[in-house]
Amino acid sequence: MVLGLAKIIDTIESKLKMIPDPKKILENAEKWGFGPRSLELLKRALEVESLGAMPFSMYDAPPIVEEAAEDAIIIDADGRRYIDMMAGFAVSNVGHHRxxxxxxxxxxxxxxxxxxxxxxxxxxxxxxxxxxxxxxxxxxxxxxxxxxxxxxxxxxxxxxxxxxxxxxxxxxxxxxxxxxxxxxxxxxxxxxxxxxxxxxxxxxxxxxxxxxxxxxxxxxxxxxxxxxxxxxxxxxxxxxxxxxxxxxxxxxxxxxxxxxxxxxxxxxxxxxxxxxxxxxxxxxxxxxxxxxxxxxxxxxxxxxxxxxxxxxxxxxxxxxxxxxxxxxxxxxxxxxxxxxxxxxxxxxxxxxxxxxxxxxxxxxxxxxxxxxxxxENLAYLAQVKGEKFMKGLQDLMQEHPILRYVEGKGLYIGVEFVKDRDSKKPATEETKWMTMRLLQKGMLVKRAGYLGNRLALSPPLVIRDETIDKALEIFDEVFTEAEEKFNIK
Known part of the structure; x- marks a missing residue:
């Protein structure tokens, strides 16, 4: 009977650990440099939205998205622009502004x-x-x-x-x-x-x-x-x-x-x-x-x-x-x-x-x-742009030990991060940090994977070549920072 009660208590405690602390979310938003309007709206959202909502699982502090621009650009409540690498979970394939x-x-x-x-x-x-x-x-x-x-x-x-x-x-x-x-x-x-x-x-x-x-x-x-x-x-x-x-x-x-x-x-x-x-x-x-x-x-x-x-x-x-x-x-x-x-x-x-x-x-x-x-033959467009994006990511993989695996078809691309290439130990904490750092530097990405150490990249199929080039530049910078911060060689 006592053992059964202990198990129940342990189960409750483990479930409570999954629930984010609203104060911590706001602290993270300030830490990662959210704008004043975004901070205000996030605070209000935490008062009325269930903590079981998806935004609170995607980021340590979820951004407040307000509108979209041409190409693959999302704009937040403070007017900051982000390269969209999610297309709203592969929803806006033909672009947000059609x-x-x-x-x-x-x-x-x-x-x-x-x-x-x-x-x-x-x-x-x-x-x-x-x-x-x-x-x-x-x-x-x-x-x-x-x-x-x-x-x-x-x-x-x-x-x-x-x-x-x-x-x-x-x-x-x-x-x-x-x-x-x-x-x-x-x-x-x-x-x-x-x-x-x-x-x-x-x-x-x-x-x-x-x-x-x-x-x-x-x-x-x-x-x-x-x-x-x-x-x-x-x-x-x-x-x-x-x-x-x-x-x-x-x-x-x-x-x-x-x-x-x-x-x-x-x-x-x-x-x-x-x-x-x-x-x-x-x-x-x-x-x-x-x-x-x-x-x-x-x-x-x-x-x-x-x-x-x-x-x-x-x-x-x-x-x-x-x-x-x-x-x-x-x-x-x-x-x-x-x-x-x-x-x-x-x-x-x-x-x-x-x-x-x-x-x-x-x-x-x-x-x-x-x-x-x-x-507009978007299937062919996705194939061509995907090949360009994949080539850029594979080039980065040669330079960055944290990036170990790149795979994809068209603009459906997955990348996997490790602490060490020989052991394949997943870089879960590092990937979580990179998700927020990418956000701070102007990119929306989705962390995923069996082990939480992958990014799923699915930009709108109409993304411009120069936007892909800019995304690769940001990835390069953030991978370098992560390797230095977490001592990955």
């Missing part, structure tokens, strides 16, 4: 914003466009939502409904949402810990390793990324052929698995790109064992990786279901699930509902955003 998108929103606003999930012409047009541009030569249909979590919940429900099977397979390190329905599929302790003691339990989840190339979970001695992926694929296939994993009976050939639900590349984990043989290998396993293949393109889609979709890098991979959100409406909340018609039609009317799903204003913004992406 007059065409604004005009489409205003035009639709003057007609009708929303009406009870009813059909409309703009909604039908968007549906036609989505089934046209998503991967797969088969007939597809659409289901609308508002957020990425919303889209993933629809996918999870419909996969189980269509197959009559309970198990969804996801990857260690995947992020599919924070709602009570999606959090079991998001394998992050920092996310799970905020749900205790009432955990989003879903016994129908099985997790497989993602081939994190720099720290391969399946074979730490793998010589190449492809070898790492091959070993992980062998494990997944092995799980389907042994009864004690509960996925499939190799004798009767019956399976409990409804679908794979995966991020093609891992976003919240720090923009980790899968080895080239990983997605085709997983797709083959799904086909071999009659399992749906569902991809979460919420951050990787909309030209971000140098293709319209991340899976477009792998000819022959045609997902049964694709989930999209974030940049689809360039800032307005909107999401969609696009899948095989027989899957999407397998449940009855009203099986899932959301008051604002498919609302006219969001549909109008999405149609115009897609038009811009296609007309």
């Amino acid at each position: 007059k065409e998108v604004l005009a489409a929103i205003i035009e639709q606003f003057s007609k009708l914003v929303q009406y009870s999930e009813m059909l409309s012409e703009v909604r039908v047009k968007l549906g036609e466009k989505l089934v046209e541009i998503t991967p797969g030569k088969f007939k597809k249909k659409v289901f609308y939502g508002l957020t990425g979590s919303d889209a993933n919940e629809v996918a999870i429900k419909i996969a189980r409904y269509y197959t009559g099977r309970p198990i969804i397979i996801t990857q260690w390190g995947d992020y599919h949402g924070r709602t009570i329905g999606t959090v079991p599929f998001t394998t992050s302790f920092s996310t799970w810990s905020q749900n205790y003691p009432v955990m989003g339990a879903d016994i129908g989840v099985v997790r497989i390793p993602f081939p994190y190339c720099y720290r391969c979970p399946c074979n730490p001695k793998a010589d190449t990324c492809e070898e790492c992926a091959e070993d992980c694929l062998h494990l997944v296939d092995y799980m389907f052929n042994h009864t004690y994993y509960g996925l499939r009976d190799p004798f009767s050939k019956s399976t409990n698995v409804a679908a794979f639900l995966i991020e093609p590349y891992q976003s919240a984990a720090g923009y980790m790109v899968a080895p080239d043989n990983w997605l085709p290998g997983l797709y083959k396993i799904a086909r071999d064992y009659d399992v749906l293949f569902m991809v979460d393109e919420i951050q990787t889609g909309w030209a971000r990786t140098g293709r319209m979709w991340a899976v477009d890098h792998y000819p022959g991979v045609e997902p049964d279901v694709v989930m999209v959100a974030k940049s689809i409406a360039n800032g307005l909340p909107f999401s969609a699930v696009i899948g095989r018609a027989e899957v999407m039609d397998s449940w009855g009317p009203g099986a899932h509902s959301s008051t604002f799903a498919g609302y006219m204003l969001g549909c109008a913004a999405a149609l115009k955003t897609i038009e811009i992406i296609e007309r």
